[in-house]
Amino acid sequence: MTDTAVYAAGAVVWRMLEGKLRVLLIHRTKYRDVTLPKGKVDPGEMLAETAVREVREETGIRVCLGVPVGVSKYWMRPKRQKVVHYWAAEATDDAIRASSFVPNGEIAAIEWVSVKQARQRLSYPVDIEILENFARLVEDGVLHTFPLIALRHAKAIARSDWDGPDAARPLTGKGARQAKAIVAPLRAFGVRRIVTSDAERCRQTVAPLERKLGRAARVTDKISQDAWEHGTADIRSVIGRRVRSRKPAVLCSHGPVLPELLSEMALATGTMRGSYVNSASALAMSAFSVVHLSATNPGSGIISIETHEPKV
Incomplete structure (x- = not known):
């Protein structure tokens, strides 16, 4: 702007x-x-x-x-x-x-x-x-769609300032404000389901949305940074389940994991991967990319991708 x-x-x-x-x-x-x-x-x-x-x-x-x-x-x-x-x-x-x-x-x-x-x-x-x-x-024939939203967690305390396990790093004050700021935009796309990495910074990012929806997030290590770094992540099964459900959902994960998250969305829908997938995964903290898929035929490919970032 x-x-x-x-x-x-x-x-x-x-x-x-x-x-x-x-x-x-x-x-x-x-x-x-x-x-x-x-x-x-x-x-x-x-x-x-x-x-x-x-x-x-x-x-x-x-x-x-x-x-x-x-x-x-x-x-x-x-x-x-x-x-x-x-x-x-x-x-x-x-x-x-x-x-x-x-x-x-x-x-x-x-x-x-x-x-x-x-x-x-x-x-x-x-x-x-x-x-x-x-x-x-x-x-x-792509008027009926549903969104899968890839969300990067909000700003967390830096690793250099944290003595505990990386997965336990909490949000900063700014991160907490970012987490609140994205609730209304996510709801604008009809999000009703939340999937999040089990890292504390991800869980705190989706907590305001959980409260607003009155619905608990599905917490999993399958899209966590720790699992990704150790080669034990299972992003494919998470994305496959969400595509099959054809329900609006947000998936909260980490910067290094997001490229694979978006790539799996492309693979699961028969979409040719290109630079737009890389662009959609290069998110600032608390930013998100909305991937629109056909509700009648998800295998027909990604219809559109858009990215949003709160000004907090």
Whole structure:
């Protein structure tokens, strides 16, 4: 991000209605236009949590993010660029029924339409470009996805400052703040399952997420740094289980282990390995890479990878 640009995030929200795909448009009161739900990043937010929050605030619908569908950029007055990141996001029947939307001073109406109708009704070319990216996902048959998220543990006390076993090193104060900061972004992708290395720094990293979800992590030495260094890790079985489950999950591990973690995701899904896998595994502490896989055919390869890092 740059200091001069205004950042925002939103989604192409979709649903299946009587077997037909529909996308959600919003009619804004003040501007008298038709657009996609989006809004500015609040201080301290990461883009993914902004997208989910803005969809909820503007439409009343709680969504989880799917595949990214592009970034729109345009100029605002006075000479400031606005950068908007978008994801595909399914609105479930339960989420729609739970919506509390009523017309208000910001949003006059919301409307479910076909992709063809959306092309005709959207007010801005930048929104139509995002819609076209979404339409290509539909054409490719990869709209239904689930994420596997590779997470590097938050900042821990340095080895040089620690007298005990390496696996017992705890997080620093900054690391504890990072662990809290990633809870909302991880939840934005619908994470419900947590797998973590048995190292204390990993367990402490996922502890705030465990509390928020009310669900205990699966703790294993199979993806720990100690096991990896001793040649006893079993990353393949962990990844295979997660791919077969087709459920959103986060796997918390260590910097040296992450390249193999991502490589196994590629192998398990029949994806040709390339430099993008290496890039996705080169994570700062508390950063994570979201690997999007087809929910109907995980063996068809990785659909998309995106990386996020908290500014803590």
